[in-house]
Amino acid sequence: MLLRRMGKVIGIDLGTTNSCVAIVEAAASSGAAQEKVIPNSEGARTTPSVVAFAANGERLVGHVAKRQALTNPENTVYAVKRLMGRKFRDREVQRQIELAPYRIVEAPNGDAWVRVRERDMSPPEVSALVLQKMREVAEAFLGEEIGEAVVTVPAYFDDAQRQATKDAGRIAGLDVKRIINEPTAAALAYGLDKSARETIAVYDLGGGTFDISILTIEAGVFSVRATGGDTHLGGEDFDQKLIDLLAQEFQDENGIDLRKDRMALQRLKEAAEKAKHELSSSLETEANIPFVATGSGGPLHLQRAIKRSELELLTADLVERTLAACATTLQDAKMSAADVDTVVLVGGMTRMPSVQKAVKDFFGREPSRSVNPDEVVAVGAALQAAALAGTVEEVLLLDVTPLSIGVETGGGVFFRLIERNRTIPTEASEVFTTSVDNQNFVPIHVLQGEREMAADNRSLARFELTGIPPAPRGVPKIQVTFRVDSNGILHVEAKDLGTGRIQAMRVTPTSGLSRDQIDHIVDEAEKFRDTDALRRDLAEVRNQAETLLYTTEQALEGYADLLDAGVVEAVRSDARRLRELLDKGGELSDLRQAYQDLEAAAFRIAESMYGGQQ
Ligand code: AMP
Numbered sequence: 229m230l231l232r233r234m235g236k237v238i239g240i241d242l243g244t245t246n247s248c249v250a251i252v253e254a255a256a257s258s259g260a261a262q263e264k265v266i267p268n269s270e271g272a273r274t275t276p277s278v279v280a281f282a283a284n285g286e287r288l289v290g291h292v293a294k295r296q297a298l299t300n301p302e303n304t305v306y307a308v309k310r311l312m313g314r315k316f317r318d319r320e321v322q323r324q325i326e327l328a329p330y331r332i333v334e335a336p337n338g339d340a341w342v343r344v345r346e347r348d349m350s351p352p353e354v355s356a357l358v359l360q361k362m363r364e365v366a367e368a369f370l371g372e373e374i375g376e377a378v379v380t381v382p383a384y385f386d387d388a389q390r391q392a393t394k395d396a397g398r399i400a401g402l403d404v405k406r407i408i409n410e411p412t413a414a415a416l417a418y419g420l421d422k423s424a425r426e427t428i429a430v431y432d433l434g435g436g437t438f439d440i441s442i443l444t445i446e447a448g449v450f451s452v453r454a455t456g457g458d459t460h461l462g463g464e465d466f467d468q469k470l471i472d473l474l475a476q477e478f479q480d481e482n483g484i485d486l487r488k489d490r491m492a493l494q495r496l497k498e499a500a501e502k503a504k505h506e507l508s509s510s511l512e513t514e515a516n517i518p519f520v521a522t523g524s525g526g527p528l529h530l531q532r533a534i535k536r537s538e539l540e541l542l543t544a545d546l547v548e549r550t551l552a553a554c555a556t557t558l559q560d561a562k563m564s565a566a567d568v569d570t571v572v573l574v575g576g577m578t579r580m581p582s583v584q585k586a587v588k589d590f591f592g593r594e595p596s597r598s599v600n601p602d603e604v605v606a607v608g609a610a611l612q613a614a615a616l617a618g619t620v621e622e623v624l625l626l627d628v629t630p631l632s633i634g635v636e637t638g639g640g641v642f643f644r645l646i647e648r649n650r651t652i653p654t655e656a657s658e659v660f661t662t663s664v665d666n667q668n669f670v671p672i673h674v675l676q677g678e679r680e681m682a683a684d685n686r687s688l689a690r691f692e693l694t695g696i697p698p699a700p701r702g703v704p705k706i707q708v709t710f711r712v713d714s715n716g717i718l719h720v721e722a723k724d725l726g727t728g729r730i731q732a733m734r735v736t737p738t739s740g741l742s743r744d745q746i747d748h749i750v751d752e753a754e755k756f757r758d759t760d761a762l763r764r765d766l767a768e769v770r771n772q773a774e775t776l777l778y779t780t781e782q783a784l785e786g787y788a789d790l791l792d793a794g795v796v797e798a799v800r801s802d803a804r805r806l807r808e809l810l811d812k813g814g815e816l817s818d819l820r821q822a823y824q825d826l827e828a829a830a831f832r833i834a835e836s837m838y839g840g841q842q
Contacts, residue, residue, distance in 0.1 A: 237376040237405060237617040238266075238366045239609025241413070242359060242393065244309045244462065245435025246274040246576070248606035249362040251370070252614035263417070263610060265603045268365045274602050275365065279357045280304040281344045289361040298494050301329035303344045307436055307464075308358075311351040312396075313389035316340040320459060327464075329490050352392045356399035363402055377402045378613040380605050383409040383439050383455035384630055387717055394715075405616050407715045411441035412452055413608025414574045418599050427453075429568045431587050431595070432605075433550060434575035436462040440554050442561040442568070454649050455630070456557030461549055463504075463577045469542045470500035474515060474532055482528055484521050492520050499530075507536045508579045540582040547586045554590060560649055571595040574604055629654070629712055631749060636673040636682035638663050638774075639767030645710045648678065648750075652716060657709035659725070662701050663774075669694040670706055672722050672731075678753030680760035681767070686749070693722040693731040701778060762816065769819045773806055776823065780830045787833065795829075795836045802826040 280293035316334035331343040397404035411430035439457040486492040506513040517530040634644040677685025705725040721732040
């Protein structure tokens, strides 16, 4: 790869637990592209995504913030990524409230914010401090100012969450050139040099989330076939299992619940994580917390030997959950495990031997280890950054839409313009018409979901296309175009093909959708498939019936004089019966019958007219 000279754009993996910054540079000697993970001032290649607010107003980010968490838990914010673009009432936020020692409050607009030192801050403001730190790390290393970045997000971040991430970048003084999905970035780092066609599974188990993506790579073009995962599953859950075990045993022995004491809980957390790390390389370790509490007989210490097998048994259900998500995602991609050529492991948790073994057994092949699981996402982001800056050849990056998107049509039926798991950027358009004579505007209701009726799906936006010239129903042609850009943001345009008038908008949902919610939406759609189909058929027949009644009435009005009185009466009677059924909300089979009767009768109008001419 050869490089062209230009300004530098960095790649940032803004993680739940740790963040990492990388850059692709030209080597001084050869000019060849070189990926470089940038170490922070302490020499570490990843920086904890932790922000602390000291009593003197100072803001600490990274290792220094993490180190003082013990003595300042209320003002030390970690895992703020879980709150990005979310409403206070979201399940994800409620869960975080239970776990986090810092305060999470409801902002006036319903968003989840954090309260530190009596000041309310939005999650993008807190994330911005982490991004700013990463920017400073890069600037110190490169010796120049950096203003542009590519930032990664979990595959299932929705529009609001991506937007919040972009906002964080802006607050940090960074122009976020592109938001890309973490697993996609990993594949990018792994597959850039691959020339053969290959199917890759990216298994990403980090501190807070699990993502699985199935991608294909061919001639430098990446397409995500399907993504899935679980935003409620990560290394913290593994830690929690150990914390619960240690705390429960301590309580049984000493009658003190360490989880109720913030300081003790924090120390327990650190000990659990440390033990988990050690058990990745040794078969046994010891959790050791001296002076963890004070009992009636004086100070108490926690000391407990833990075997690797014990941790594996404790966390087997968590590993199993990741495999279940892998199975679903393969199904979505219409593939089986055997179709996958390479499995890439991402996230610190994939260092755990039982995770590696489970992945190997599931996919029937040894996972690739040529990439560093903590750094690969940032490297992928840096490669994309270099591509955008023109430093390296452009690579096409194709992600997918998590849910179908469409519009509400006659009778409340949901019409899909873009199906779920469609590769983005993508565009689709469809021509619609009016349902009433002389209708001078059409309401466009944009929705997202898998159900057949609009009302059962999630409303994203409503707007109107106005200024339609008077015309009978069914005549105007309104073209609706959906375009999902490479950041996963939807642009909707409605155009009156008669006048050329256009109404367009960019859709930013008001609240975030979690991975869980998306799964729930897909499950519901499956459950209601039959009843939904019936409701859709009913709505469609009613629609067709209205149209037939309208055209029949028009025909009778125009040609009644030319028609045989018997025919006219027969058509009128069938039309009356259909109208009655429509008005009283008749059943599908009755409506269909009445519709067919009127259709047959209406044909006789034509027959009798042609007959009269002969
Ligand atoms: P990430 O979000 O990718 O930085 O992943 C961080 C998670 O990986 C945390 O839950 C860490 O405790 C976990 N982790 C990091 N190193 C190891 C290791 N050697 N063994 C087990 N878990 C690890």
